[in-house]
Amino acid sequence: MSKTPQAIRGTQDIFGADAEAFAFVVETFERVRKLYRFRRAEMPVFEKTEVFARSIGETTDIVSKEMYSFEDRGGESLTLRPEFTAGIARAYLTNGWQQHAPLKLAAHGPLFRYERPQKGRYRQFHQIDAEIIGAAEPQADVELLAMADHIIRELGIEGVTLHLNTLGDGDSREAWRAALVEHFRAVQGDLSEDSQERLEKNPLRILDSKDPRDRRFVADAPKIDAYLSDDARAFFEAVTSGLDAAGVRWTRAESLVRGLDYYRHTAFEFIPDEGSEAAGRLGSQSTILGGGRYDGLMESLGGAPTPAVGWAAGIERLAMLVGDKGEPKADVIVVVEDDQLLSHAIAAIGRIRSAGHSAELIATGSPRKRFDKAVKAGAEKIVAFAMRDGEEHVRIKADDEGRIRLEGLLA
Numbered sequence: 001m002s003k004t005p006q007a008i009r010g011t012q013d014i015f016g017a018d019a020e021a022f023a024f025v026v027e028t029f030e031r032v033r034k035l036y037r038f039r040r041a042e043m044p045v046f047e048k049t050e051v052f053a054r055s056i057g058e059t060t061d062i063v064s065k066e067m068y069s070f071e072d073r074g075g076e077s078l079t080l081r082p083e084f085t086a087g088i089a090r091a092y093l094t095n096g097w098q099q100h101a102p103l104k105l106a107a108h109g110p111l112f113r114y115e116r117p118q119k120g121r122y123r124q125f126h127q128i129d130a131e132i133i134g135a136a137e138p139q140a141d142v143e144l145l146a147m148a149d150h151i152i153r154e155l156g157i158e159g160v161t162l163h164l165n166t167l168g169d170g171d172s173r174e175a176w177r178a179a180l181v182e183h184f185r186a187v188q189g190d191l192s193e194d195s196q197e198r199l200e201k202n203p204l205r206i207l208d209s210k211d212p213r214d215r216r217f218v219a220d221a222p223k224i225d226a227y228l229s230d231d232a233r234a235f236f237e238a239v240t241s242g243l244d245a246a247g248v249r250w251t252r253a254e255s256l257v258r259g260l261d262y263y264r265h266t267a268f269e270f271i272p273d274e275g276s277e278a279a280g281r282l283g284s285q286s287t288i289l290g291g292g293r294y295d296g297l298m299e300s301l302g303g304a305p306t307p308a309v310g311w312a313a314g315i316e317r318l319a320m321l322v323g324d325k326g327e328p329k330a331d332v333i334v335v336v337e338d339d340q341l342l343s344h345a346i347a348a349i350g351r352i353r354s355a356g357h358s359a360e361l362i363a364t365g366s367p368r369k370r371f372d373k374a375v376k377a378g379a380e381k382i383v384a385f386a387m388r389d390g391e392e393h394v395r396i397k398a399d400d401e402g403r404i405r406l407e408g409l410l411a
Contacts (some may be wrong), residue, residue, distance in 0.1 A: 010115075012316075020325040022086045022126075025318045026108060026152050029128045037104040038130055043087045045110065049077040051090050054300050060244075060374025064111040080112035084129040085294070085310055086301075092133055093303040098176050099133025101306075104143075108315070120258070120323060122357045123314065131310035138235050138388045141266045141293060141309050148289050148311055157321045159276030160288065163253035165224070166236040167292070170264065172228050177203060179222040187217050188382030204257040223398055228231035262296030266309065278321050286319065328358070333379040333404070335370045336363040337386035344392065345385045351409050352383075371395075381406060 007013060011384050014022055031039075051076045063248050068080040081087055084107050097103055108128040117123060130147060132140045145162060152160055167173050186197055192211040199206065207218055228236070230382050258267045269290040272278035277288060291311025298306035335350045336342050342363055352359045360377075362370045374382045375397075382397040384404060394410060 005070050008123070010117040012122055012124075013066040015322050017326055018319065023314055024322055024325050025128070025155060025315050027396055029106070029108060029151055032147060032151045032258035032339070033106040033130065035150075036104070036143065038147070041088065041091070041105045041398065043081070043084060043091060043109070046078045046080050047087050051301070052079050052082060054088050066115050068112045068114060068317075081111065081128065081167050082111055082113045084127065084312060085131065085297070088133075088310075089297050089301055089303075089308070091110040093298065093301060097186040098306075103131075103133045103138065103196070105131045105133065119312075126313060126315040127312045128221040128318075129310065129312045131308060134294070134306055135309070135310040136307035138266075139242060140307075141239045142246060143292055144291075144311060145239075145243060145268065146246040146307055148270060148313070149246075150308065151313075152289070155318060156376055157278055157288075157318070158269050159273045159278050161250055161273055162250040164240070164243075164250045164258055165253050165267045165273050166232065166239075166265055167258060167263055167267055168224055168228050168232040168265065169235075170296075172224070172232045173261075173264065175227040176222060176224050178338040179227065180204065180206070183221050184217065191217065199366055202260075207257050209253045218255060220222040225254075231263065236294055239266055245366050258292045258294075260294075262300055263292050263296050264291040264295040268290035268311070271295050275376075277286040281320050282317065283297045288317050330360040332359045332381045332383060333374040333377060334359055334361050335382060336361070337367050337384050339363070341387065341392060345383075348383060348385070348410055352406075355409055369386075383410070 004029040043139060049067070052067060063387075067082055069077055070079075071079055081085050086201070088105060088107065091097065092103070106129065108126065110124055110126050114123055115121065128151075130144060134146055147161065168176065181199065182192065183197070184199055184203060184206055190213060191206070192213045193198070195206045195209055195214045197213065206214055207221060209215065209218065241251070253269070256267050256269060267286045271286050272282060272288065282288070289311055290313075291309070293307070295305070295307045297308060298304065321396065332349075332352050334345050335354070336345045345361060345363065349359045360379075362374055364370075365373065371382070371384050374384075377411055380398065381402045382395075386395065386397040387392050396406050398406060
């Protein structure tokens with residue numbers, strides 16, 4: 001016998017209760033994004049490698065270690081998308097979507113990164129994503145964060161707080177960056193190997209290092225507030241006051257950063273509170289949704305300066321937090337107790353489904369046990385087709401209201 005191929009490491013086959021939880025996350029995202037008037041976008045699963053190398057940054061781990069890149073038959077380097085934002089930015093520029101600015105976009109689907117598989121983290125994974133492109137006002141940040149908070153609440157996830165920071169405008173960020181380089185250079189030999197490498201290329205990333213060798217120097221590192229311009233300070237105050245007005249619970253997180261140069265102003269993550277049920281389920285993989293304002297991204301792709309802000313969240317991680325949704329029960333089960341009435345049952349179940357009710361047909365196994373099988377399935381409404389004294393007989397099990405509705409459909 002030939003050997004059965006196994007699934008590729010870091011991929012998953014989603015089925016049963018897990019699939020229902022996955023679908024619940026997507027359905028909730030789709031419902032809420034319509035309330036906020038975000039337009040749906042479908043993006044290619046692969047792009048030219050330069051889209052991600054230029055927009056994400058050549059020095060990041062994603063580009064240098066994690067991307068699935070390959071040459072096609074024409075010799076062009078292509079990459080399976082590791083995130084949504086770069087592809088959306090490319091589409092915005094190449095399709096003339098500037099005419100719709102400010103443009104609110106929402107997307108979801110699979111992404112690909114070659115990293116060590118672990119709880120809630122896969123090599124093929126899925127995200128929901130929301131972006132507002134062409135809006136420089138802090139109200140866009142508030143709108144996006146209010147939507148994220150709304151989705152988390154609609155999913156029934158409790159004990160989660162928005163962690164918020166500002167990276168300032170371009171001048172503020174550059175002054176802060178220079179101060180951080182000076183601070184960490186004085187202790188460079190005591191930093192972790194990763195942070196020593198980041199010191200010249202990406203010093204802000206040292207602030208979110210989890211290595212104990214770095215943490216002792218992070219505590220007294222220069223803070224962004226000392227370098228904020230008046231405009232940057234006013235922007236952040238407008239965001240926080242807007243969140244207060246929207247009822248979004250937030251806390252300041254001064255070490256929360258985005259390392260790439262095109263990020264400006266707001267940076268944020270939604271993180272389960274310590275000791276909460278959500279934190280217990282996720283373990284060390286604590287962030288469930290994150291993003292920020294990336295006003296310099298379009299320029300890296302050859303476009304005009306364009307303000308934008310966005311976030312993304314892992315569907316698998318959210319699905320771990322929504323609980324067991326179980327297998328949905330049918331609104332109605334149609335039972336064939338006599339096989340010669342199968343065509344009647346098929347016609348009836350078609351009318352039931354057309355009326356917007358989910359329905360399941362039981363027409364296999366012992367005819368005498370089919371009705372009991374429907375009862376054991378927990379159906380509140382059962383329609384059974386049988387022969388009595390040589391004539392077709394329809395039996396309905398439902399409350400009075402359900403019986404009336406079904407009789408109307410079957411008439």
